[in-house]
Amino acid sequence: MERAPLAERLLQGQRGALARAITWAENGDARFARLLEAVYHKVGSSLRIGVTGPPGAGKSTLVNQLARHLRQAEKTVGILAVDPSSPYTGGALLGDRIRMEDRTLDPGVFIRSMASRGSHGGLARATVDAFDVMDAHGFDELIVETVGVGQAEYDVVGAADTVLVVLCPGAGDGVQAMKSGLLEVADVICINKADRPGADRMLADLSEAVHIRTAGKNVWETPVVSASAGQDKGVDGVLEAIGRHRAWMAEEGRLQASREKQRLEQVHRVLREGFDNEVWERSGLADSARAMIAASRTPHGAAERILEVLVASLPTSWPQSLEARTPEPQEPTP
Amino acid sequence: MERAPLAERLLQGQRGALARAITWAENGDARFARLLEAVYHKVGSSLRIGVTGPPGAGKSTLVNQLARHLRQAEKTVGILAVDPSSPYTGGALLGDRIRMEDRTLDPGVFIRSMASRGSHGGLARATVDAFDVMDAHGFDELIVETVGVGQAEYDVVGAADTVLVVLCPGAGDGVQAMKSGLLEVADVICINKADRPGADRMLADLSEAVHIRTAGKNVWETPVVSASAGQDKGVDGVLEAIGRHRAWMAEEGRLQASREKQRLEQVHRVLREGFDNEVWERSGLADSARAMIAASRTPHGAAERILEVLVASLPTSWPQSLEARTPEPQEPTP
Numbered sequence: 199m200e201r202a203p204l205a206e207r208l209l210q211g212q213r214g215a216l217a218r219a220i221t222w223a224e225n226g227d228a229r230f231a232r233l234l235e236a237v238y239h240k241v242g243s244s245l246r247i248g249v250t251g252p253p254g255a256g257k258s259t260l261v262n263q264l265a266r267h268l269r270q271a272e273k274t275v276g277i278l279a280v281d282p283s284s285p286y287t288g289g290a291l292l293g294d295r296i297r298m299e300d301r302t303l304d305p306g307v308f309i310r311s312m313a314s315r316g317s318h319g320g321l322a323r324a325t326v327d328a329f330d331v332m333d334a335h336g337f338d339e340l341i342v343e344t345v346g347v348g349q350a351e352y353d354v355v356g357a358a359d360t361v362l363v364v365l366c367p368g369a370g371d372g373v374q375a376m377k378s379g380l381l382e383v384a385d386v387i388c389i390n391k392a393d394r395p396g397a398d399r400m401l402a403d404l405s406e407a408v409h410i411r412t413a414g415k416n417v418w419e420t421p422v423v424s425a426s427a428g429q430d431k432g433v434d435g436v437l438e439a440i441g442r443h444r445a446w447m448a449e450e451g452r453l454q455a456s457r458e459k460q461r462l463e464q465v466h467r468v469l470r471e472g473f474d475n476e477v478w479e480r481s482g483l484a485d486s487a488r489a490m491i492a493a494s495r496t497p498h499g500a501a502e503r504i505l506e507v508l509v510a511s512l513p514t515s516w517p518q519s520l521e522a523r524t525p526e527p528q529e530p531t532p
Numbered sequence: 533m534e535r536a537p538l539a540e541r542l543l544q545g546q547r548g549a550l551a552r553a554i555t556w557a558e559n560g561d562a563r564f565a566r567l568l569e570a571v572y573h574k575v576g577s578s579l580r581i582g583v584t585g586p587p588g589a590g591k592s593t594l595v596n597q598l599a600r601h602l603r604q605a606e607k608t609v610g611i612l613a614v615d616p617s618s619p620y621t622g623g624a625l626l627g628d629r630i631r632m633e634d635r636t637l638d639p640g641v642f643i644r645s646m647a648s649r650g651s652h653g654g655l656a657r658a659t660v661d662a663f664d665v666m667d668a669h670g671f672d673e674l675i676v677e678t679v680g681v682g683q684a685e686y687d688v689v690g691a692a693d694t695v696l697v698v699l700c701p702g703a704g705d706g707v708q709a710m711k712s713g714l715l716e717v718a719d720v721i722c723i724n725k726a727d728r729p730g731a732d733r734m735l736a737d738l739s740e741a742v743h744i745r746t747a748g749k750n751v752w753e754t755p756v757v758s759a760s761a762g763q764d765k766g767v768d769g770v771l772e773a774i775g776r777h778r779a780w781m782a783e784e785g786r787l788q789a790s791r792e793k794q795r796l797e798q799v800h801r802v803l804r805e806g807f808d809n810e811v812w813e814r815s816g817l818a819d820s821a822r823a824m825i826a827a828s829r830t831p832h833g834a835a836e837r838i839l840e841v842l843v844a845s846l847p848t849s850w851p852q853s854l855e856a857r858t859p860e861p862q863e864p865t866p
Contacts (some may be wrong), residue, residue: 231743231833231836299627303715326831400702457823461831462825464831465835466821467831471738472839473545473839476801477846478800484796487803488796490799491792491795494572496572497796498564498802499565499569500799501803502806503654504803505803505806507847508807508846509810
């Protein structure tokens with residue numbers, strides 16, 4: 199049976215093609231680069247939301263409601279559920295997903311769970327890649343949800359235009375949020391489960407903390423909104439706050455600058471993976487490091503020496519040498 | 533006031549010098565490389581234990597008890613508490629630490645908390661560095677404790693000779709442990725809070741799973757032991773299991789091979805950081821990537837092109853060029 203190439207089927211909006219493309223992204227499959235090249239002209243129109251927050255804040259429920267409200271507004275929605283701490287919380291998260299997927303047999307919604315493979319930025323790389331193919335596939339809105347608020351989670355939600363941080367009253371979330379770098383990464387803060395005691399105080403405290411941080415500066419003042427996603431309360435308010443952030447991002451070329459920065463970071467991540475796989479493993483470099491270790495050189499001394507040689511052997515003018523060749527898009531066969 | 537160089541004070545066993553050396557390790561301070569070189573001849577005699585497991589398994593309590601029992605056996609103990617998901621759990625962990633430090637005014641015990649800075653293996657690099665200076669300082673036993681069981685945590689406990697995984701009955705830990713890659717990284721499994729219902733069943737299930745996985749192979753069969761660290765029960769059994777693993781590691785050069793592998797990974801991590809800081813940022817590479825992004829090249833296409841140039845410019849024989857220069861240890865001034 200003849201089948202159209204994966205890129206073509208992806209652009210036609212075929213779900214099976216999208217699922218495979220995301221699997222390639224997830225696994226760092228070598229065929230992904232060619233696929234992306236073939237669909238890249240269609241990448242860029244989806245709006246991207248990143249959702250994070252501590253476990254138990256009700257992120258999945260809120261994402262579910264956001265998707266429902268977006269669907270009511272005739273938007274198609276692609277959701278990526280990413281779990282950096284993988285094996286352990288995998289079970290619970292998958293449980294949520296399955297419940298969620300039951301409710302969304304709607305063809306205008308696509309949900310995909312993505313597990314962590316390896317570390318060193320691989321998950322953030324895979325997230326951006328998955329978003330790009332979901333974008334090419336044609337969703338109006340993309341949402342990535344991840345659990346936690348550490349560096350790995352920030353890297354993941356960094357694939358979005360707007361970062362929504364979900365907290366819930368009690369459990370010291372508010373204080374922790376202020377202490378940690380959370381205010382700096384959040385574009386919108388949602389205090390979920392707002393029927394719980396302490397919600398009003400938390401809202402006031404966080405709003406004040408945001409205001410103090412941003413007053414008098416030409417920066418975005420993160421809105422703090424309340425919701426009870428389980429009771430479908432306040433969800434439109436969250437979407438409205440996201441909308442205001444989008445409007446702000448659209449001014450003065452902020453969105454374009456943010457996306458260029460994201461793409462630059464993606465080059466860096468792909469390059470890092472390439473360095474690990476090709477340069478470190480295949481160029482004899484690991485063997486050389488092994489020999490230096492055996493000769494009692496410190497790991498730092500060995501790395502310094504390698505870096506010295508590496509830097510010395512770099513071309514003196516990158517841009518010239520790089521622009522000499524034009525890309526030749528090739529269509530991968532699935 | 534004249535002060536002896538940091539390396540000298542570290543080798544004399546001064547706590548202040550150790551604290552500063554670990555801060556350098558934590559921050560990736562450029563002076564660390566020279567310091568390590570100056571004390572490296574004293575690195576290698578400490579025995580290293582890595583402790584991980586899901587939140588709430590009672591790791592800190594168990595580590596506290598392990599330290600107490602090791603002290604009773606006249607061993608000095610250095611403990612490193614590492615928290616990869618940093619900001620959020622930082623508070624709770626620090627609370628545990630403070631309680632723990634109250635109990636250990638004993639000069640034979642040293643406890644240090646280390647927060648995550650950045651990602652991409654930076655924490656694992658800092659852990660190995662901190663262990664190395666604690667080792668040079670002269671502790672008999674080193675313990676690193678980290679919360680969670682994802683890739684970042686495995687990277688951290690990978691700095692140890694023996695990995696102890698702590699679980700507790702209920703919460704599905706046992707099933708999750710079998711599903712995830714946990715059995716493969718654990719050298720010893722401790723079922724803590726063993727007075728809780730389900731502990732016996734968990735012990736039997738995990739023991740069987742380990743046995744099935746290792747039967748007939750010339751590999752270590754991970755012992756599964758029970759403890760109730762809060763009631764000081766079973767702690768000697770944990771130490772005994774660790775001792776058996778150590779005896780096994782001492783055979784057939786396994787310990788040496790494991791440490792060589794750790795050091796090689798450390799070279800790779802330091803090199804990766806150096807690549808990010810020096811090659812990516814300073815060599816004009818990021819600018820070139822920016823230009824390719826602006827010209828609508830995909831991130832993968834841009835990275836591929838850079839890697840191509842990079843690989844083409846590498847020296848053809850690493851070992852020769854690298855051994856031409858001998859290291860010149862220099863003493864840093866603190």
